[in-house]
Amino acid sequence: MKFLVCISKVPDTTSKIGFTDNNSKFNEAGVQFIVNPYDEWYALVRALELKEANGGSVTIITVGEQSDEPVMRKALAIGADEAVRINAKSDDSFFIAKQIAEYAKNNSFDVVLCGKETINFNSAQVPATIAELLDMPLVSLATKLDINGNTATLERDVQGGSEVVEVQTPFVLSAAKGMAEQRIPNMKGIMMARSKPLNVVEPVSVEAHTEILSYELPSGKTECKYVEADKMDELIELLHNEAKVI
Amino acid sequence: METTTKQALKGGEFLVKESKAENVFIPEEFGEEQRMIAQTCKDYVSQEVFPNLDAVDEQQEGLVEGLLKKAGELGILGVHIPEQYGGFGKDFVTEMLVAESLGDAHSTSVALMAHMGIGTLPILYYGNEEQKKKYIPKLSNGEWAAAYCLTEPGSGSDANSGKTKAVLSEDGKNWILNGQKMWITNAGFADVFTVFAKIDDDKNLSAFIVEKGFEGITLNAEEKKMGIKGSSTRQVFFNNCVVPLENQLGEREIGFKIALNILNVGRVKLGAAVLGACKKVISNAVNYSNERSQFGRPISKYGAIRFKLAEQCIRTFAMESALYRASKNIQDKIAELESEGMTHEKAQLKGVEEYAAECAIMKVLGSEVLDYVADEGVQIYGGMGYSAEAPMDRAYRDARINRIFEGSNEINRMLIVDMLLKRAMKGQLDLMGPATKVAGELMSVPSSDDEDLGMFSDLKKNVKNFKKSALMVAGAAVQKLMQTLSKEQEILMNVADMLIDIYAAESIILRVEKLIELKGEDAVKEQVDMMNVFVYDMADRINKYGKDAINSFAEGDEQRMMLMGLKRFTKVEPLNIKEARQRIAAKLINENKYCF
Ligand SMILES: Cc1cc2nc3c(=O)[nH]c(=O)nc-3n(C[C@H](O)[C@H](O)[C@H](O)COP(=O)(O)OP(=O)(O)OC[C@H]3O[C@@H](n4cnc5c(N)ncnc54)[C@H](O)[C@@H]3O)c2cc1C
Numbered sequence: 001m002k003f004l005v006c007i008s009k010v011p012d013t014t015s016k017i018g019f020t021d022n023n024s025k026f027n028e029a030g031v032q033f034i035v036n037p038y039d040e041w042y043a044l045v046r047a048l049e050l051k052e053a054n055g056g057s058v059t060i061i062t063v064g065e066q067s068d069e070p071v072m073r074k075a076l077a078i079g080a081d082e083a084v085r086i087n088a089k090s091d092d093s094f095f096i097a098k099q100i101a102e103y104a105k106n107n108s109f110d111v112v113l114c115g116k117e118t119i120n121f122n123s124a125q126v127p128a129t130i131a132e133l134l135d136m137p138l139v140s141l142a143t144k145l146d147i148n149g150n151t152a153t154l155e156r157d158v159q160g161g162s163e164v165v166e167v168q169t170p171f172v173l174s175a176a177k178g179m180a181e182q183r184i185p186n187m188k189g190i191m192m193a194r195s196k197p198l199n200v201v202e203p204v205s206v207e208a209h210t211e212i213l214s215y216e217l218p219s220g221k222t223e224c225k226y227v228e229a230d231k232m233d234e235l236i237e238l239l240h241n242e243a244k245v246i
Numbered sequence: 247m248e249t250t251t252k253q254a255l256k257g258g259e260f261l262v263k264e265s266k267a268e269n270v271f272i273p274e275e276f277g278e279e280q281r282m283i284a285q286t287c288k289d290y291v292s293q294e295v296f297p298n299l300d301a302v303d304e305q306q307e308g309l310v311e312g313l314l315k316k317a318g319e320l321g322i323l324g325v326h327i328p329e330q331y332g333g334f335g336k337d338f339v340t341e342m343l344v345a346e347s348l349g350d351a352h353s354t355s356v357a358l359m360a361h362m363g364i365g366t367l368p369i370l371y372y373g374n375e376e377q378k379k380k381y382i383p384k385l386s387n388g389e390w391a392a393a394y395c396l397t398e399p400g401s402g403s404d405a406n407s408g409k410t411k412a413v414l415s416e417d418g419k420n421w422i423l424n425g426q427k428m429w430i431t432n433a434g435f436a437d438v439f440t441v442f443a444k445i446d447d448d449k450n451l452s453a454f455i456v457e458k459g460f461e462g463i464t465l466n467a468e469e470k471k472m473g474i475k476g477s478s479t480r481q482v483f484f485n486n487c488v489v490p491l492e493n494q495l496g497e498r499e500i501g502f503k504i505a506l507n508i509l510n511v512g513r514v515k516l517g518a519a520v521l522g523a524c525k526k527v528i529s530n531a532v533n534y535s536n537e538r539s540q541f542g543r544p545i546s547k548y549g550a551i552r553f554k555l556a557e558q559c560i561r562t563f564a565m566e567s568a569l570y571r572a573s574k575n576i577q578d579k580i581a582e583l584e585s586e587g588m589t590h591e592k593a594q595l596k597g598v599e600e601y602a603a604e605c606a607i608m609k610v611l612g613s614e615v616l617d618y619v620a621d622e623g624v625q626i627y628g629g630m631g632y633s634a635e636a637p638m639d640r641a642y643r644d645a646r647i648n649r650i651f652e653g654s655n656e657i658n659r660m661l662i663v664d665m666l667l668k669r670a671m672k673g674q675l676d677l678m679g680p681a682t683k684v685a686g687e688l689m690s691v692p693s694s695d696d697e698d699l700g701m702f703s704d705l706k707k708n709v710k711n712f713k714k715s716a717l718m719v720a721g722a723a724v725q726k727l728m729q730t731l732s733k734e735q736e737i738l739m740n741v742a743d744m745l746i747d748i749y750a751a752e753s754i755i756l757r758v759e760k761l762i763e764l765k766g767e768d769a770v771k772e773q774v775d776m777m778n779v780f781v782y783d784m785a786d787r788i789n790k791y792g793k794d795a796i797n798s799f800a801e802g803d804e805q806r807m808m809l810m811g812l813k814r815f816t817k818v819e820p821l822n823i824k825e826a827r828q829r830i831a832a833k834l835i836n837e838n839k840y841c842f
Contacts, residue, residue, distance in 0.1 A: 014838075014839060029769070030837075030841070070278050073282070184286055184320055185282065185286055186286070186320045187283065187320065187321025187334045188321055190279060190282050191279075193282075
């Protein structure tokens with residue numbers, strides 16, 4: 001079974017977020033980058049577990065620049081067999097999905113795994129767009145994945161509970177918390193990562209569908225008001241007249 | 247392998263020669279693989295150790311042992327072990343980075359350090375091929391845990407005075423060990439013990455590899471300790487313990503030498519481990535000071551708190567600069583010796599030995615910086631600093647041991663001076679020449695000093711003058727007191743304190759200079775502030791140490807002249823240190839974590 005796992009580089013969660021160029025660009029100075037946790041902890045690790053159990057291969061793919069290679073090598077250190085970098089920088093979900101779909105189309109993978117979203121842009125659009133472009137089924141927000149022959153059984157989060165889905169390969173999934181557990185790359189993996197193939201592929205020409213005009217930080221924390229548990233009228237009054245949300 | 251920096255100073259030479267920034271290594275130069283290894287260690291600590299801190303301190307059965315095994319599975323225990331013995335053969339600087347990255351793991355850190363250092367290294371460095379093949383792979387992958395038995399109830403700092411005895415069995419096939427060891431880290435679960443004992447009536451120790459399964463070993467209960475409560479510390483008794491002849495480690499009577507050489511490595515490594523602990527404490531402290539409000543504002547807005555935060559950073563940054571500078575010097579020396587045909591293990595020992603004084607400096611400096619950082623960490627947390635529910639309580643208690651083990655800080659201070667003097671006597675280091683020159687300078691009219699030392703020329707001149715202060719004091723003390731100097735411990739402490747400060751100050755200047763070349767001045771403004779404050783502050787310290795020493799042995803004209811010289815040598819330009827510290831604190835507060 002051939003797995004393709006989409007990997008994205010994101011700022012470490014403790015990074016100080018700031019912008020440059022009139023708030024139109026993210027300020028990367030001093031920021032430590034990591035593999036997007038949904039991609040790494042869930043999608044990649046589950047793909048590796050299935051490969052280790054049943055054989056096959058795990059390829060990771062990133063649409064990014066050379067500065068993305070350290071996080072790609074981390075994915076290799078965790079255990080992926082090879083890496084592909086589509087040599088382009090973009091914040092546009094369609095552009096990214098199209099590049100990945102083009103590569104996938106030519107290399108026939110059985111399962112394309114994405115994280116459910118990146119923790120910096122949270123657009124959650126890439127998995128669905130890839131599926132559409134490849135004309136494959138998408139199972140989104142999957143928390144469990146098992147594969148038997150060409151049939152995959154997945155569990156996915158739905159409002160208030162979960163749903164079990166069966167799908168035939170090839171298909172695309174977006175992984176949510178629960179699919180696997182974080183793996184710390186071991187020394188052997190780290191040393192092997194250097195000699196695993198990391199192929200750089202030039203992008204196909206695609207027009208971006210969106211452009212980011214500006215960013216804004218959330219306003220600072222506001223005060224927390226406590227209302228006694230038995231004073232529901234007061235709560236409703238506050239929600240109506242002070243917070244003006246109902 | 248990298249090419250070695252040819253112009254690197256020899257051990258102890260920092261006191262009499264200047265270094266160039268391009269010849270020092272700074273932590274900002276770590277490569278991708280090194281960063282990845284460090285991250286693996288940090289992930290291990292945050293995922294495996296942090297959720298278990300209380301359980302570890304309660305000595306939950308098997309927990310630390312399991313954590314050690316887990317580190318072994320990840321390869322962490324074998325980073326510095328040569329590949330032919332199951333390790334990953336990484337260099338000395340990476341070994342230090344691993345120690346730093348595990349350094350905030352409290353008791354578990356002590357267990358890991360003891361295993362990888364004093365537990366494993368005696369066998370790796372002094373074992374014969376069979377011994378290395380038998381033990382090192384299992385120690386490297388965590389299958390076996392190791393301990394080191396040197397200290398006895400009556401033999402601590404005076405380590406060669408141990409009473410544990412080894413005699414040949416009647417059939418001549420085994421050594422029979424009898425004696426009592428104390429304060430043995432990892433004793434509770436160790437599979438392999440390096441035990442120091444005297445054969446028959448020898449004057450000096452010999453060393454033995456003893457397995458848990460050998461007959462005649464018993465353990466006392468766990469010691470009840472102030473801190474590192476989760477680290478197993480027990481007495482170990484040997485009652486007619488039967489050790490096969492082939493388990494003697496190294497030649498007869500070289501045990502004390504083994505012990506000392508292993509401690510050299512342990513000392514610089516302790517400096518690395520405490521660095522990791524410092525960074526964690528600072529991150530917690532700044533985060534708390536941003537969250538905690540009093541009088542309507544976060545306490546991080548108050549100058550008294552900002553002073554503490556800045557000072558924690560300055561000292562940590564200085565210590566880190568010295569640590570990686572020394573580590574790279576050691577690594578280059580190792581590479582040089584290996585290229586001359588020495589075995590890796592031997593080169594490793596000799597490389598560290600060359601810089602033994604710097605190792606002792608790192609031990610004292612590191613442990614005392616951590617104590618300061620942890621103490622002010624408690625203070626910044628206020629009442630919560632005193633609460634066992636918050637992290638500072640454990641940080642404070644666990645920090646304290648570092649000034650005691652691996653040779654107490656008093657012993658290490660004396661060693662710093664002693665090792666430099668010994669190198670001078672052996673002709674490996676010219677101290678007398680420069681000291682005589684300084685003495686001559688005292689008699690002459692101060693010439694106007696327009697020498698250009700490149701970037702930060704003034705600060706470098708300050709440090710040059712601090713070196714002159716130390717040379718003046720040490721040189722005069724040696725002349726005046728001759729053989730009795732080794733008994734004048736107060737003076738030795740003064741000189742050691744000067745040397746420690748000088749090494750740190752020079753390291754921080756060289757690091758900042760290199761940083762500016764790498765990143766540009768704008769990116770490292772706070773580092774420049776840290777350097778400026780450190781040098782400004784230490785001028786008064788050097789003056790005080792020097793004065794105390796001079797007044798302890800000199801009189802009359804000589805005393806007056808030296809005090810005048812000292813005053814001249816410790817003069818620095820005024821600096822608005824309040825504003826400088828404010829800027830350092832502001833950066834830290836903004837980032838909400840240690841960020842330098
Ligand atoms: C938690 C813990 C773990 C340890 N782990 C190990 C281990 O794994 N293996 C092992 O072998 N040992 C271990 N030790 C022992 C440790 O190395 C010794 O405690 C240390 O060397 C000091 O020896 P001591 O306790 O006998 O103190 P002492 O030597 O009695 O020293 C007491 C005080 O006197 C000072 N002093 C001693 N001699 C002189 C002198 N000549 N001049 C001036 N001052 C002097 C010391 O600096 C100290 O301040 C451990 C100790 C502790 C507390």
